[in-house]
Structure formats: structure tokens, C-alpha cells
Amino acid sequence: MDKKEQILASALKLFVEFGFHGTPTSKIAKEAGVSNGTLFHYFATKEDLIKELYITIKNDLNQFLFSKITPEDGVEAIIKKVFIYFIYWALDNREKNHYIQQVLFSPHIFQISESVLMEQSQKHIQLIEEAKATKIIKELPTDLIYTLANSHLMGIYNYVVNLPPDQQKPIIENGFEMLWDMLTEQK
Template sequence: MDKREQIIMAAMKLLVERGIQATPMSAIAKAAGTGMGTIYNYFATKEDLINAIYLHIKTSEINQTLKNIPADASVKSKFLGYYTSFVTFYLKFPESFTFIDQMQNSPVIKEETKIIGKNALLPVYELIIKGQQDGIIKKYEIESMLNFLGGTITTFVRWRLGNNNIDAENQLEQQLKMVWDAVKD
């Protein structure tokens, strides 16, 4: 892990635990094992650091998702694979989930950052559009569908993180069936 990533990971942990206002850059520097000057070499402001964390998470989640899905899989298999991969990513990295959950609609996240994050999801957009063109997925407006899917992922992950005593495999299987039933044409 390079110094920039060390700073991002330390900052994410502190921001999730303490919040933006209660997390000074000096605390981030200490947690990252670096000096303030080093942080400012990478990030001009706390807002820039927060936006970098957001993009780091979005890039990480889509990279994991894409590596787990065979290119020649059916639309349904890819869809369920994407969904499962997003859930798995956030269950594996709960601080990333909490950060995104807290910051998704925050004014601290710049519009430019949101656009870059959305562009990372281009393969998901393309899959849904292909599924719609092939008559496999309902022809709802793409943004509405992605908001619906994002909401189901967020709610499911939040529930799973708060309930360790559930039959996780069975619950994910049921979730996948419900989501697929909701979007299939």
C-alpha cells in the first residue's frame, strides 16, 4: 500500500467512526503514520480527500465486480453476478459501505466526483440496456432502475451487517430472487 492509499484508508476509518467535523487532518495524519505536509502533497483540502476516498471505493467495488463476471455469461447471470458482487464487496469492507452510505448524498461529494463514480458503473448500465433491448429486463428509465437496485443493496447490506445470526446464504439467495423478479420482463 502506497502512502496515498495509507492516507485514504486511515481517513476513511476515522471519518466513519467520528464524522467529518470531528476528524481533523492532524488526526488523519497521525492515523496514517505520516505528517501533515505529506497529506497536503496529495490532497489540498479535507474535501479533496473525502472525494478521493469516494472514488477509491467506487473504483474498488467495480474492479472486484468486473473480475468476477465471465464476459460470455447470460444477461441474467451477469445481472445476478453484479448484484452479488456489490453485496459481497460491502460485506467484506463494511467501512467502505458505511462511508458511501453516509456520503452518497452529501454536498461534500462534488458533482464531478459523482460523475466519475457513475462512469465506473458503465458496464452495469450497458448490461441493463442490453437486457432491455433483448426483452429480458423491464424497460424502466435507467436512473430509476439503478436507484431501485442501489436501494435494495444498501438496505440488504445494512440489515446483514446488523444481523450476524441469520442464514446468510439463504438470505442472499432470496434477495437475488426478489430483485430479479422485480426487474425481469
């Protein structure tokens, strides 16, 4: 792992444990095994480090999610995969998931440009529009569906994260069904 990645990895660990305030750049550099100067060679400011870490993680996540899709998958299968694999990713990358939420409810989120944030949700939004177009899911505002799906996802995650691994799968599967039932028409 090169120095830049090392710095990002150390920053992630420390930010999640001690918060942005609680982690001086000097500790990040130390943990990463590099000098103070090197940190500022790669990241002009601490704020830049926070931002870049966020964007890196989000991109990794999206790449992972969409790598699970195969061409023959229908819209429903894709949505289900995105849902399920997000939770497995979050369980395997708890710090990263926590960090994303941490940034989301901090003033740092406003430092990240609107266009970057949009870019990351674009594919998910597209999926929803597609599902709406093919009449699979209800005619609700796309943003509402997106928000509800996200919230539900986090709800399931928050519950299963405290469960022993062998009990997680049925809850996750059932969790998706609950969301799906909510979003599809019921007679």
C-alpha cells in the same frame, strides 16, 4: 503500503467513525504515521482527500465486481453476479460501503464532477439496457430500474449485516430472486 495509501486508509477509518467534521487532518496524519505536511503534500485540501477517497473506493468496487464475470456469462448471470458480489464486498468492506453512503448524503457529493460519477455507473446502466433489449426485464425507464436495484441492494445489505455469517447466504440469494421477479414480467 506507501504513505498515500496509508493516509487514505486512516482517513477512511476516522471519517466513518467520527464524520468529516469530527476528524481533523492532524489526527489523520497521526493515525497514518506521517507528518502534517506530508498529508498536504499528497492532498492539496481536506476536501480533495474526501473526494479522492470516494473515487478510489468506487473504482475498487467496480473493478472487483466486473472481475467476477466470465465471458460465457449471459446477461442474467452477470446481473446476478453483480448483485450478489456487491453484497459480499460490502460485508467484507463495511467501512468502505458506509463511507460511500456517507458521501452520497453529504454536500461533498456535489464537489465530485458529474462526469466521474457517470463513468462509475456507466457499466451498470449498460447492463440494464442490454437486459431490456433482450426482453429479459420489463420495459421501465433505465434510471428507474437502476435506482430500484440499488435501493433493493442496500435494503438486503442493511438486513444481513446484522445477521450471523452462516445465515446470510439464503437471504442474499432470495433477495436477488425478489428483485429479479420484480423486474421481469409476471403472468
